Amino acid sequence: MNRRPVFLLTVLGFGFAFFYVPILSMIVYSFNASRLATVWGGFSTKWYMSLWSNTQVIDALILSLKIALVSASIATILGTMAAIALVRMGKFRGRTLFSGLTTAPLIMPEVITGVSSLIFFLLLAQWIGWPSQRGFTTITLAHITFSMVFVTTIVQARLLQFDRTIEEAAMDLGSKPWQVLFDITLPVISPAILSGWLLAFTISLDDVVITSFTTGPGSTTLPLLIWSKVKLGVTPDINALATLMVVTVGLCVVIAGIVMNRAEARRLADERLAFRANG
Amino acid sequence: MAALKAWFDRRGWADLIVGLPYLWLVLFFLLPFLIVVAMSVATKTPTAPPFSFGGEHPWINFDGYARIFGDALYVRAFLISLGNAALATVFCLLIGYPMALALTRVSRSWRNILLMLVILPFWTSFLLRVYAWMGLMGKSSWFNTGLTDLWNWVVPIDWAVKSIPMMHSNFAVILVMVYTYLPFMILPLYASLERLDPTLDEAALDLGSRPWQVFLDVTLPQSIPGIIAGGLLVFIPAAGELVIPTLVGDAASPMIGRVISDQFSQARDWPMASSVAVALLAIMVIPTMAYNHYQARAEGLK
Known part of the structure; x- marks a missing residue:
């Protein structure tokens, strides 16, 4: 049994090559001096320089970040409320429908969500005159709707493994239910809420399909800008932009992973100390 | 104010x-969805918005659904x-299963790093991961020319090609889908394989099973929830x-996603796009329901 699983480790190695070779190749070719994106013509950083002066890219990035910040924050509040409702509120009227509504957007194909949101906004504009124009508001509303259920899924999983005795202790000591929620429950599940926010933020920042249906004239997010260029083919300046995005996100995820691992290790050590002190 | 506070408490x-x-969710998810369902039985008109439920047309119109089955394009x-x-x-299963199994066999410190790499x-951006493959599959890329050279070296001279046509094919679609969705296969498989009791493997080996028999008789059946x-x-x-x-x-x-988008835009x-959308959802509901049923039964057994 102690033989090294050679076959499995080989597949693992090839699997990781499969994951990372395309991205590494893209990064290498972003330093390509040639205008032909796939033929090597010497080292150069000129595509990065040209990105700095490209106001189109910078405007799109700012719009994307604004939408992601607003939609992730509202989605986190609504998604956390939905998770608490599902795990803590027991039986309420319409619970089955509600739990269906919090899972259906997860499996709904994006193109259908996009088309139905657009039809909804177009008909709404005709019936009540709002939204007169599609753009920041309509994109943000659509993003909140499909990202809040991801927050619900994460927070719900955390709530289900919550030690309820500390909530009961607070109740016994005279806290009102909503005080228990704010003083005990929310602080304890805050790491899950933060993960939910990060996920909602990245989903919003990354979305092409739903955004392309809910956008209007003049509102080009970064993925939409890339989408319109990429449809025409591979270009070195998109390679440079893609490299910047991939490296930024990669660094953030790695740092967040390390910080969370450290915090988890410290929490475990603290718990062990506490047990020993009581012991 | 006091009454409000009492009500809140x-x-x-x-x-x-x-x-x-x-x-x-009712306003921004359920309502738009119900509108699409209603739209799927409306009639297309040259007005704005381009549909109607009344007039000379029949109130409810199933032409869209009929075309899905009758028109070769949709079929x-x-x-x-x-x-x-x-x-x-x-393909995700064939690649992801050994990868997930390998992840359960490496040391704990390596495992966290490798999981993070999965x-x-x-x-990172979905769009950019697709884009990365566009760079690799193009005719003049190092990947395509390398594969072409390999192909020409292996096969008889008559089969030699100038370059392998990879882009704009179903092969490319499947390859990139495997690439982008592989983590979704690996993670649940890893979660279900990690929980298995290694002493069961050892017991089977002690009782004389060959390693591949252990895999088929012990590991594989227990990982079926992860596979599904x-x-x-x-x-x-x-x-x-x-x-x-x-x-x-x-x-x-x-x-079909492209068909919905093109019909609509x-x-x-709109009615045809909605009919296709509802039909696609109906097809997707079947495996989801089967999964829920299976999971409910599995939980009932515990």
């Missing part, structure tokens, strides 16, 4: 927590979508995919 806080997200699009999604799922692509979960997580988004077939697919054999046939 007693019931209001709970009503708000349930009510706000409920209202939001073909459905078959291509389901076929591509099924193949992508099978999840990392998931956080991973399979659904790959199959469902793959079947409705729009970005991948648009960028690397063959325009002559569109997938270019043909401006």
Whole structure:
């Protein structure tokens, strides 16, 4: 049994090559001096320089970040409320429908969500005159709707493994239910809420399909800008932009992973100390 | 003010927590969806918005659904979508299963790093991961020329090609789907394989099983929930995919996501786009329900 699983480790190695070779190749070719994106013509950083002066890219990035910040924050509040409702509120009227509504957007194909949101906004504009124009508001509303259920899924999983005795202790000591929620429950599940926010933020920042249906004239997010260029083919300046995005996100995820691992290790050590002190 | 506070303390806080997200999802998810369902039986008109429920046309019109079964374009699009999604799922399973199993066999410190490397692509832009493959598959790329040289070296001289036609084919769609959805297969498989008791393997080995028999008789049956979960997580988004077939697919054999988008935006046939959307959802509901049923039964057995 102690033989090294050679076959499995080989597949693992090839699997990781499969994951990372395309991205590494893209990064290498972003330093390509040639205008032909796939033929090597010497080292150069000129595509990065040209990105700095490209106001189109910078405007799109700012719009994307604004939408992601607003939609992730509202989605986190609504998604956390939905998770608490599902795990803590027991039986309420319409619970089955509600739990269906919090899972259906997860499996709904994006193109259908996009088309139905657009039809909804177009008909709404005709019936009540709002939204007169599609753009920041309509994109943000659509993003909140499909990202809040991801927050619900994460927070719900955390709530289900919550030690309820500390909530009961607070109740016994005279806290009102909503005080228990704010003083005990929310602080304890805050790491899950933060993960939910990060996920909602990245989903919003990354979305092409739903955004392309809910956008209007003049509102080009970064993925939409890339989408319109990429449809025409591979270009070195998109390679440079893609490299910047991939490296930024990669660094953030790695740092967040390390910080969370450290915090988890410290929490475990603290718990062990506490047990020993009581012991 | 005092009355408001009393109401909040007693019931209001709970009503708000349930009510706000409920209202939001009904308004921005359920209502648009019901509009699409209603739209699927409306009649296309040259007005703005381009549909009607009344007038000279029949009130309810099932032409859209009839065309899905009658028109070769739609039948073909459905078959291509389901076929591509099924193949992508099978390849994800064939690559993902050994990877997930290998992850359970490496040391704990390596495991965390490798798991992070599996999840990392998931956080980076989906669009850019598709784009990265466009760079590799193009005719003049190092990847394509390398594979072409290899092919020409291996096969008889008559089969030699100038370059392998990879882009704009179903092959490209499946390859990129496997690439982008592989983490969705690996993670649930890893979760179910990690929970297995290694002493069971040892017991089977002690009783004289060959390692491959241990795999077939002990490991594989216990990981079926993970296989089903991973399979659904790959199959469902793959079947409705729009970005991948648009960028690397063959325009002559569109997938169903593209058909919905084109019917809506270019043909401006909202009822037809809605009919296709409802049909696609109906197809997806079947495996999801089967999974829920299976999971409920598995939990009931515990």
